[in-house]
Each structure stands twice: as structure tokens, then as C-alpha cells.
Amino acid sequence: xxxxxxxxxxxxxxxxxxxxxxxxxxxxxxxxxxxxxxxxxxxxxxxxxxxxxxxxxxxxxxxxxxxxxxxxxxxxxxxxxxxxxxxxxxxxxxxxxxxxxxxxxxxxxxxxxxxxxxxxxxxxxxxxxxxxxxxxxxxxxxxxxxxxxxxxxxxxxxxxxxxxxxxxxxxxxxxxxxxxxxxxxxxxxxxxxxxxxxxxxxxxxxxxxxxxxxxxxxxxxxxxxxxxxxxxxxxxxxxxxxxxxxxxxxxxxxxxxxxxxxxxxxxxxxxxxxxxxxxxxxxxxxxxxxxxxxxxxxxxxxxxxxxx
Amino acid sequence: xxxxxxxxxxxxxxxxxxxxxxxxxxxxxxxxxxxxxxxxxxxxxxxxxxxxxxxxxxxxxxxxxxxxxxxxxxxxxxxxxxxxxxxxxxxxxxxxxxxxxxxxxxxxxxxxxxxxxxxxxxxxxxxxxxxxxxxxxxxxxxxxxxxxxxxxxxxxxxxxxxxxxxxxxxxxxxxxxxxxxxxxxxxxxxxxxxxxxxxxxxxxxxxxxxxxxxxxxxxxxxxxxxxxxxxxxxxxxxxxxxxxxxxxxxxxxxxxxxxxxxxxxxxxxxxxxxxxxxxxxxxxxxxxxxxxxxxxxxxxxxxxxxxxxxxxxxxxxxxxxxxx
Numbered sequence: 023x024x025x026x027x028x029x030x031x032x033x034x035x036x037x038x039x040x041x042x043x044x045x046x047x048x049x050x051x052x053x054x055x056x057x058x059x060x061x062x063x064x065x066x067x068x069x070x071x072x073x074x075x076x077x078x079x080x081x082x083x084x085x086x087x088x089x090x091x092x093x094x095x096x097x098x099x100x101x102x103x104x105x106x107x108x109x110x111x112x113x114x115x116x117x118x119x120x121x122x123x124x125x126x127x128x129x130x131x132x133x134x135x136x137x138x139x140x141x142x143x144x145x146x147x148x149x150x151x152x153x154x155x156x157x158x159x160x161x162x163x164x165x166x167x168x169x170x171x172x173x174x175x176x177x178x179x180x181x182x183x184x185x186x187x188x189x190x191x192x193x194x195x196x197x198x199x200x201x202x203x204x205x206x207x208x209x210x211x212x213x214x215x216x217x218x219x220x221x222x223x224x225x226x227x228x229x230x231x232x233x234x235x236x237x238x239x240x241x242x243x244x245x246x247x248x249x250x251x252x253x254x255x256x257x258x259x260x261x262x263x264x265x266x267x268x269x270x271x272x273x274x275x276x277x278x279x280x281x282x283x284x285x286x287x288x289x290x291x292x293x294x295x296x297x298x299x300x301x302x303x304x305x306x307x308x309x310x311x312x313x314x315x316x317x318x319x320x321x322x323x324x325x326x327x328x329x330x
Numbered sequence: 331x332x333x334x335x336x337x338x339x340x341x342x343x344x345x346x347x348x349x350x351x352x353x354x355x356x357x358x359x360x361x362x363x364x365x366x367x368x369x370x371x372x373x374x375x376x377x378x379x380x381x382x383x384x385x386x387x388x389x390x391x392x393x394x395x396x397x398x399x400x401x402x403x404x405x406x407x408x409x410x411x412x413x414x415x416x417x418x419x420x421x422x423x424x425x426x427x428x429x430x431x432x433x434x435x436x437x438x439x440x441x442x443x444x445x446x447x448x449x450x451x452x453x454x455x456x457x458x459x460x461x462x463x464x465x466x467x468x469x470x471x472x473x474x475x476x477x478x479x480x481x482x483x484x485x486x487x488x489x490x491x492x493x494x495x496x497x498x499x500x501x502x503x504x505x506x507x508x509x510x511x512x513x514x515x516x517x518x519x520x521x522x523x524x525x526x527x528x529x530x531x532x533x534x535x536x537x538x539x540x541x542x543x544x545x546x547x548x549x550x551x552x553x554x555x556x557x558x559x560x561x562x563x564x565x566x567x568x569x570x571x572x573x574x575x576x577x578x579x580x581x582x583x584x585x586x587x588x589x590x591x592x593x594x595x596x597x598x599x600x601x602x603x604x605x606x607x608x609x610x611x612x613x614x615x616x617x618x619x620x621x622x623x624x625x626x627x628x629x630x631x632x633x634x635x636x637x638x639x640x641x642x643x644x645x646x647x648x649x650x651x652x653x654x
Binding site for chain 2: 163183311
């Protein structure tokens, strides 16, 4: 009987009999972890439930855990709101375009810098790392983007933050640990150029790190809004996050964006609940990607901790 | 037989050697010219979007106007810096920035460590897995949505927080518009968002601890808490020190986007920090004051760099681990 409870508590039979105080610590630990998890989970569950409830019950505060009076009205309404739809489309463009460009730049920088004995490697590396610690600042960067004529173009969203030095360092460490220098030397002896080696050997061997980069940059781009705030004034180019900011935080709900009037009346009632369903819609794409990236991020974080 | 192999081997060796080591710098560079070609695009990007703005930061020492551009505008020395330090805004901004981020550092630094220790101790796989999966998730939610979440939850009329407080006859409290609550709102929502993800790196350090250490400690009769203290904590110390240094380095700038989103005219008293002030001078005022704003931004960057170097030096001396 005693052994049964012990196994139930600790999962595996303990090598040495646990003392009572140890068991108490263990129970406290499981409880604390559970509470931690509930605290993280609750806001998310609440928002999902509110978005699925009847609008009346949301406004009167009857929803606190499970949906009260099931309704999908708020979700239907979202798809009739023009700027949300266009924002969604723009965000997809920024996420895909940004991820491709940024990943290409990252790989092109990381690979040469991973090769031993490249003259000037130290200096170039230092040039990259220094930008992690010091930057020109918001205003000078804005003036550069202005000077290049990128204001109010999609490039202003994609280019200025294209390369994340931290990712470049992680990618470089990946190359250093998976592509042995001898392999490059051997290929060279066999008459393979550096381009050929990079294209035919390094890239096929680096699929995991390429995937991590693509996903990381895509999520970052999907979640970003500040560059749109300063570089864009044309609302047709706004990413989803900017539209969310207007509706969720600034409470700028523009009824003229809704196409027909019957819809409009319904919308007014829905307005409060719309926020909940919007949050749910905005959270979904990154969370769909998240299980795929999670384990790679763990690896990335570990690699990063081993001082590049 | 042996001499034969030796003789045959030596020429190959001496032929391979000079190409590797005795080549001059120019020859080695020519040999790798294709690698430099690959580096060209990233370096051009770096020059345009990282180093050109650094050069552009000299407008902090000029009176920038659009017609003359960065290069042509008149030099004014430290005029803008003096104006900022003497302005009535200065101490308020410094105080708000420091309090907010030091509070954040103290409140959120130990949470991921606790979580990682707890996860490492838990033996049930499914329990560990689900706790990890759920606590990491908020990391992938955007700042705008997190603030949107805060807004709907603390809404004085419909939010669940005030419904709950109402049960005890408290409130409704208008949390968003009250300067007293701004810092707590900012810091604890950050804890909610980052705690799980930051625990990853500590968990990685903990799983690399050799199980023999724990077994030896068990044989010596060490309790669970003693093992955490003597085995687990020393294992995560180097990582903790490095993260602490990085956090101190970003103490003047972290979290600016969320501050801006949570800010409104009613909570400005505590929510105005250096970065939001720079943003307003440059983009949200009728007459943009680019030079003045750039000077304040530069002032902030330099302090951040100094803090980073300082923290690193201290860590290297006392904790024996450092960034460089």
C-alpha cells in the first residue's frame, strides 16, 4: 500500500526510500507547478470562452470560465470587417517575404563566418556583434529609411530589421558543429568551389536550422507592429497587428468599414465581444506553428548559451 | 619497410603544409574570394541599416533640418544634451525608466529559475510536458494581443477582474487609467508572458547535470532541498549570471513597445519612459524635434552600453563568468 502511493507520487520507483519531508516537498512542487500553469492558462481560456459566448452574456459578465450561450456571431463579424481582412493578407505577405529575405541574409552571413581561417573573420564578427550592444537609435534609423525612399512601402517593414544578429550567431554555431572543416577542405581538393560546396552540401545538411530561421522570422514579423506605426501612413499596407491595436487598445471601431447596415446594427452589439474573438484569431497562427518550433528553439537556446 | 612508408609519406605532408599555413594574407583571401562574395549582401545590409544610423546619430550634435540633411546641418555641440538634462522632464523620465525596469528585473528574474527547478524535479512525463507546453505558449503571442488581453480583462465594466472584485464588494477599479497600477500591470504581464520561455535555458543547464552527482548526494543522505541547493543551483549559476548581465545591459530600453501600448494620457505620470518620450518628440508632436529626440536616444544608448560593460566586469571578477 505504502509503495503504491509512493509510485503514484513520484512516477518512478525511487532508488532509495524517500523521507517524509522529501515527499512533502514533492507534493508542494506538483501543486506549485499546477498553480503556475493554471495562472498562465486562465486568461487564454477566458478569452476563448468569451469569444464563443452569446454577446449579451459577455457584456453582463456572466462568462468567467466556460462559454455561456454558444454563439459564433463574433467570428462571422470579423470576416466582414474590411481592414481586418486586408491586415491579415498584409501580415501574410510580410511574414513570408520577411522570413525568406531574412533567412537568406542570415545563412549568407553565418556560413562564411563559420569557416576557420577566413582572413578578417574576427573583425567582421565584431562588426555584427557590436550592433547588438549599441544602435544609432530610433530617429537616425527613421531618417535612413526616409532617405532611401522606403517610407510607405512594404520594404520599410521587411528590410530594416531583416537580420537578427542573435540568429546569425546561432546559425553560425550550428555550421561550426555540424559541417567539419575537413569536409570543406576535401571538397576543395576535389575541385568544388565554395559556392558549390555551400549550395550542394551545406544547405542540404542544414535543413533544421533553415526551418528554425524561417519560422522564427515569420513569427517575429507576424507579431510586429511598431515599424508599421512609424514607417507607414497608408492604411492599405497596415499589418494585422496595427489593425488590432486600433480596435483592441485604442477602441477605434469604424462602423463604415462594415458593408451592410443590418450587419452594422448587429455589429454595435457585438463590438465588445468582437475584441475577444479578434484576440483568438490573432493568437491562432503563431500557436499553430509553435509546436513545430518549440523543440528547435530549445536547441537554439542551448546553443546560444554556449557562448558563440 | 618502415623507411619506405616514411619516404612515401613525407612529400605529401610537406606539399599539404605550405598551402595551409605559409600562404600570405593576399593569397589566402584570394583563395576564399567566394566566401567574401557571400558576405557581401549581409555586410551591405549591416552598413545601411546598422552603421548608417550610427553615423546619422551625429544629428544629436547638430540642429537637423530637412533641407540641409544630416551632413549639412549646423553643429551645435552638446546643446541638446544640456537641454535634456536641465529640462523638468529629465528626472521624471530617469526615475520612471529605472524603477520600471529594476522592478521588472527583480520580479521576473527568479521566476523562470523556480519554474525550471520545479520542472526538473517533477518525474511524471506527461505532467512535465503539459506544464512546459502551456507555460511556453504566451511567448509566441504578440505584444499588441497581450495588451489587448489586459484591456479586456481589466475593463471596469465588462472585464472579469472587476466582476471578480465585485463579489467582495470592491471596485470597480479602473486599472488602466490609474498611474498607481501601471508598473504592476506592466511587470506581471511580462512575467506571465516570458516566464515559461526563459525557463528553457535553465532547464537545459539542469538536464546537463550528471545524474551521478544526484545519486552520490542521495547516498550521502541529502534531502531534495539540499540537492537543489548544492547540486542544481551551482549548475545554473553561469547561465543565470550571463542572463543577468544581458538584462542589466537592456535596463534602459527593454519593453518599450508594451509601455507605449499600455500608455494613455491618464497614467503618463508613471508610464512615460525615455523611449516613449523620444518616440513622441520624433513622431507624435506637431513639430518633430529630430535632433533633440536623437540626443535623448543616444544618451540612453550610451548609458545602456556603460551598464553592460560594468555588469560584465563585475560578473567576471566575482562570479567568474562573463559575456566576453
